[in-house]
Amino acid sequence: MSAVDIEVAGLAKRFGQVEAVHDVTFTAKAGQVTGFIGANGAGKSTTLRMLVGLTAPDRGSAEFGGTPYRDLVDPSGTVGAVLDIAGAHPSMTAVGHLRTYAALGGHAPARVDEVITLTGLEPYAHRRIRGFSTGMRQRLALATALLGDPDVLVLDEPSNGLDPAGIMWLRLFIRRFADAGGTVLISSHVLAELEQVVDGVVLIERGRVLWSGSRAQLAEQGGLEAMYFQLATIGELA
Ligand SMILES: Nc1ncnc2c1ncn2[C@@H]1O[C@H](COP(=O)(O)OP(=O)(O)O)[C@@H](O)[C@H]1O
Numbered sequence: 065m066s067a068v069d070i071e072v073a074g075l076a077k078r079f080g081q082v083e084a085v086h087d088v089t090f091t092a093k094a095g096q097v098t099g100f101i102g103a104n105g106a107g108k109s110t111t112l113r114m115l116v117g118l119t120a121p122d123r124g125s126a127e128f129g130g131t132p133y134r135d136l137v138d139p140s141g142t143v144g145a146v147l148d149i150a151g152a153h154p155s156m157t158a159v160g161h162l163r164t165y166a167a168l169g170g171h172a173p174a175r176v177d178e179v180i181t182l183t184g185l186e187p188y189a190h191r192r193i194r195g196f197s198t199g200m201r202q203r204l205a206l207a208t209a210l211l212g213d214p215d216v217l218v219l220d221e222p223s224n225g226l227d228p229a230g231i232m233w234l235r236l237f238i239r240r241f242a243d244a245g246g247t248v249l250i251s252s253h254v255l256a257e258l259e260q261v262v263d264g265v266v267l268i269e270r271g272r273v274l275w276s277g278s279r280a281q282l283a284e285q286g287g288l289e290a291m292y293f294q295l296a297t298i299g300e301l302a
């Protein structure tokens with residue numbers, strides 16, 4: 065695993081009258097889990113999509129180890145992104161889906177079995193995706209993102225639809241990934257879900273970074289709710 069920091073500087077995106085992302089700047093460091101936390105509509109998904117070139121920014125930049133996504137020599141070996149889990153064809157099996165993506169991405173066929181094991185999909189490998197629960201779809205999307213053995217994982221609300229055991233499994237998975245030197249950027253609309261596992265926190269509200277720092281610094285400020293209250297009191301949310 066190579067150490068690849070994510071550096072986001074001054075990202076902005078407007079959709080018609082909606083200013084989805086006003087000004088987002090932060091760094092997510094290799095070897096750390098960075099939580100990207102904000103309410104629904106705060107601009108998390110738009111920001112993450114701009115990171116990997118799925119949405120073109122109006123302003124600003126996003127780089128992986130100093131290189132924009134579109135210029136990476138080996139994109140799927142550098143960044144694995146799970147931004148939308150609706151992409152898999154319902155009549156395919158999990159294995160069929162992963163074999164197709166491995167072939168498209170030029171990955172060794174043996175990698176399919178590895179990512180199935182990594183994501184605990186063995187019991188479902190030969191079942192059709194049509195019958196998958198949201199949690200199984202999340203695992204399959206993660207398995208697909210892992211095919212290229214990336215240094216960075218970008219996950220958009222991966223706990224949605226997971227049961228408590230699934231959430232615990234995901235926490236362990238991303239912790240191990242970061243402990244092995246990987247970079248994890250994970251969004252959520254609830255910090256509590258990630259509080260145990262994140263090293264750094266970036267709080268986003270109405271397309272702006274309200275606050276960023278370490279989990280310990282957030283705790284020193286009295287936690288997330290106290291932080292919001294403090295910011296609201298000094299007028300930043302008014
Ligand atoms: N393709 C789009 N067209 C128009 N508005 C959009 C589009 N994508 C997002 N938005 C709007 O931008 C804002 C931020 O959305 P989003 O980035 O999805 O936030 P989050 O992921 O934090 O819930 C919301 O007001 C949303 O409705």
Ligand SMILES: [Mg+2]
Pocket residue numbers: 108109110220221
């Ligand atoms: Mg979103």
